[in-house]
Amino acid sequence: MADQCTEIRHSFPSKMLLKHRRPISLLVVLLLAAGCIYFTAGYISYGFRAIRYTNMVMQTPKPVVIHHNPRGKNESIACVVENSVGGSCDGLGFASMVLQTIDDITTCLARGFVPTVIWADCDYCGPPGNGQNYWTWYFEGRNEDIVQEAKTRVCMGPHRIPYTTPSVYLTQPEARGELVDFRFVDMKNKVTEYFQPITAETRALVNYVISGYLKPSARMTNMVDSFYQSYHMADSINIGVHVRLKEGHAREMKLYHQTPPKLQEFLQVVERLTNDIAAKHPGREIRIFLASDLDEVIKEFKSKFGKDRVLHIGAFRGETLEDHWQRKDTGQLLGDQVFSDILLMSKCDHLVHDESNVASVTYYFNPNLQSHYVSGNAADFRRLNAQPRFDPEELFRQAVARETRNMVLPDWKDSWVRFNAWFRVLGEFWFFEKGLYMGDLTCFYKNIKWSKCRNEFLRSKFVSNSHMKELTGL
Template identity: 70%
Template sequence: MTDLCKAYRSLPFKIFLKHRWLLALLMILLLSLGCFHQYTGYVSFFFRAIRYTNELVENPKPVAIHHNHQGRNESVVCIIETSLGDACEGLGFASLVLETIDDITTCLARGFVPTVIWTECDYCGPPGNGQNYWTWYFEGRNEDIVQQAKTRVCMAPKRHPYGMPSVYLTRTGAMGELVDFRFADLENKVTEYYQPITAETRALANHVISGYLQPAARIKNAVDTFYQSFMADSINIGVHVRLKAGHAREMTLNHQTPPELQDFVQVVHRLINDITAKYADREIRIYLASDLDQVIKEFKSKFGNNRVLHIAASRGKSLNDDVIRKDSPNLLGDQVFTDILLMSKCDYFVHDESNVASVTYYYNPNLKSYYVSGDASDFRRLNAQPRFDSEELFRQAVAKETRNIILPDWRDDTLWAGLKARGGMLFRLLFTERQYLNTLRCFYKNMKWSKCRREFLRSKFASDSDIKKLMDL
């Protein structure tokens, strides 16, 4: 008690009591400054995002042009950096491949020399080292001339279905890019619909795949070994089953009814009966790719352990399991790509709506489609022969891209349109779309490896007239 009284009468304590309100006010002020500093950090990020990300706001497919005065190669190099966009946040391997095919086709149609760079994405490798993960999966093309070329054109990654039309669009009233195309034909069924896949779509995509998406030797050797060991002497049915909740929601948003597991089983049963009636002495194998262990188990119980083939892969255990077990990004990509290539080597293909199914379908132009949700008209369309060969289809793509480039320049928009776009972006950042913020972070994270880094960060994009000049239009 004596010590307490001494402490109470001490000089520091008296000063504290005398000025306690002033000290309390100072503490509140310091806390306010800390909060203000943190808040201004967020505000600063938002306004930098608005300043530096026109390609995520105004432009369907802008490009940046980088002039290298030390370059000696006169070719215009078209650099495709699809991983700059939302590839860090849930974009699947097959979706990334389809976006890349679309961009390669656009570059070729413009007369540019395409090369692809994947930096960080969900299916790439360890972040932050600047490695081109495209060459982990595919043979590299035109990489050497990137540094040697006088002019580089860098495709921006973000896409808007209502913007500049894809070279693959053929129907008036349809929308979307290759990644959006559907196996179903929804024209006359819904007000707005994505382009249905046609024989011409398949032929042109396969033309690009043949030149620019050949598997890397590591992947090709693994696929060939599996095929020779288990599939070479059989009639093979490739089956892709995707049933998880997220995929069902996606189909519902596109006004389609998600199939059930038994729908796939029934189609395979009928197909086996038809094959057996025609080739009684041939062994039939089923190569199954699925996102669920439950599907593997069901197929083996229906068709036999020896008949059903699959690779070891990360899957959910059941329909109620909404989480895929995580492996390294490279391994996940390897598994998806291996499934695609092995299914493309089959004689028949049972599938529903899926970008994995689309890439498989494009890899083999002779693979016969059994689209589970389709009707007779879908079957005829998907298994028809193209009306034109690939060279003529590419010539049409060149003509289409030449017409598309003659559009109103995005920089001709009114001041009000620009303010409105930026205001909408700020609102989404602050109040609605967390996914949008994640996309921006992915963009900034990967931007350091971009060959047009300065141009993108300054929002210094090419106008239509700039592109037309490079195309000699």
């Protein structure tokens, strides 16, 4: 009897399923169809939203929204630079963020607004959303109170999708890119499309903005000064050397039609430079401050020039540098290390370098720093070490004029650039490729909750060109 009951229990579900197989099969098919329809509809809807967001981001020279504060008493227009909102999701470097910030600050100034900077979340910031402005971790804060006091504030979100309208620093009509894209090399006669080369005028204008808005914080200044004094750099002729040899940097240079130099080329340039300095300044101590991403580079330099002559800070390098991306708590320490390298190299008399945004920021911080661009030729050396044709005030006046023209007369190619951006976004979307466009948009809409104009950003309330002209009094 027990065996018979067991047999009945085992066979009962099978018989029931067999008996009702047709309605069950139909139910499964309907559920699968409903799931597919739901997934497809959601996917298509997301795609259309991506197009809409792309269009909105490209409506103005930069993604800008206006926030009106009825309680505000200050008539000046506050310009909040928030490039960390959309540029910090995929390992954007410290120097790149600084260059984007400088570009945005200059744009604010050229439009007659009062700039202030907020870094809420980035790879070298602390925990997001805790109310901390991590810009002040590295730099002195400027005009922070105006965010709440001004009747009107505009928020500069992430850097724009390239390259819808010219950067305030872009002076060559046939070139492209923002300040973060500018190169030490001049590729004008080598490729069809090229980023603008850095010029003496670029350097002078950037340094003009740095002197007013990027003063290092007391914490950073104390760290750097302590190292500078401890190793007697003040009594020496100092050569700053920046060497990046990791594979990722090599791929980046090849992408821009450039051949990355070998370590031996850096060593040769430094050797020639030390010999020239020794001949011109006999008896003077020569020190080499080295910033590199590999321990092997430091070892080779010390072997070549001596342990006492080659200086460097303790920093993440090699595999340790890769590991830090997995640990949010090390982000600020990495930022400290990169900024310390920049400030110490900017205190040197000479800079040996190749293409790098760290080298660019260093070069801008000290307008008297002599560039020794490893991949450069005689024309590059003359351009990079030339004196600007105009003083900083005149260069800023020219920047204001450029920004005004770009707002009044939109580029006739804007519609094509927008169509191209749509095409790229959809291509990345449909083929599940996280590229430049989709990555920027995804990061932007992930992080706008930290924005001082978050409600306007969430409603896609981007300012129109006519509104921008009104704000700037055009």
